Amino acid sequence: MSAEVLGRWVPDRPEDVATIFADAGFPWWIAGGYAIELAVGRELRAHGDLDVLVLRRDQARVREMLARWDLYVADPPGQGKLRAWRPGEVLRKPLHDIWCRRKPEAPWSVQLMLDEADGSQWVSRRDPAIRLPIDQLGRTNETGIPYLAPEVQLFYKAKSTRDKDEADFEAALPLLDAPARAWLAGAITMIAPDHPWLRRLLPISRT
Template sequence: MTAQDLGRWEPASPNEVRELMAAVDAPWWIAGGYAIEFAVGEPFREHADIDILLLRRDQLAAQQALPGWEWWAADPPGVLRPWAVGEILPARVHDVWCRPSADAPWRLQFMLDESDGEDWVSRHHPRIRRPLKDIGFVNADGIPYLAPEIQLMYKANGARPKDELDFAAMLPKLEAPQRRWLREAMALAYGERPWMARLAD
């Protein structure tokens, strides 16, 4: 499936994600722009999709929890192809799109990330890690979401306009330890990035 015929998105709401993921016997976190919005504490931009972070080791747990859905893996350099039931995706695949049926809009996007025992490990550098229990929060509606400094680290590489909006909204709310962690993680993952100077304590 190419960029010309990807189909339309009607992303699930975070509350719908919580309901859909209730049967998943593995940790997961809302990621992307919604994670930043939850950390900021109020909506500040629209969302074209919804991202869910899942550990690579748990990839089949979500697939098994939504039987009958269509699953498509984003195989670099960006071609979507069907993800077969029970298939273990190769390490190069980080994104998975899914929808209830072939004629339905896309509802969920899963981001697969790495782990080592009880640690989350960034796919960008093995030294960027933290205990799994410390990589996220739970909002008032009981929805787990990724810690904002981790989400911003991933956004820093491309820094699209929506990423700049997210960074600007979150920057005043980042505490000193979060700023230091983000600077150090960006340096390991990408080298110098424009956001670093704005993260001074």
């Protein structure tokens, strides 16, 4: 979705979001390119937005916490159209992308992404067969900021890779241990069995 069409972005920093969500009382994770940077421990590039992932089942709590913000949902997703997220409205699948700004005249600063859950399991919105225990979905950096585990974020980035996604893959790949590589390879295989990243994730088994 084009930021130029839908308005100006001045993304918050992860530490800003950590302050906003400090008393959330529900799980949340920095996502997108910032998640990769938190994993590798250094800045990699400039960012046009900042993504925060929360579970769909916690959306009412998110909506209440951000009650004074100006919140819009992409409806339908990916079509360049936004509409107000009304107080009390329950967002159901496939709606998952929420643009947030502190007031109507302010730039967009946070993009909320809703993901699915089944009990203690995270469930991919792209394929419900792709799952992970929620307590393995993220990591926490040295300052206490939660972020998506690199293998999970790379799974999202694998759908249609851009130059920045390839750069993020190169930066994060050395951080992935054997179980993380195996999970990511399995998840990518289910949605894109010929993806070029697979040769890098499991080179021995694919020679």
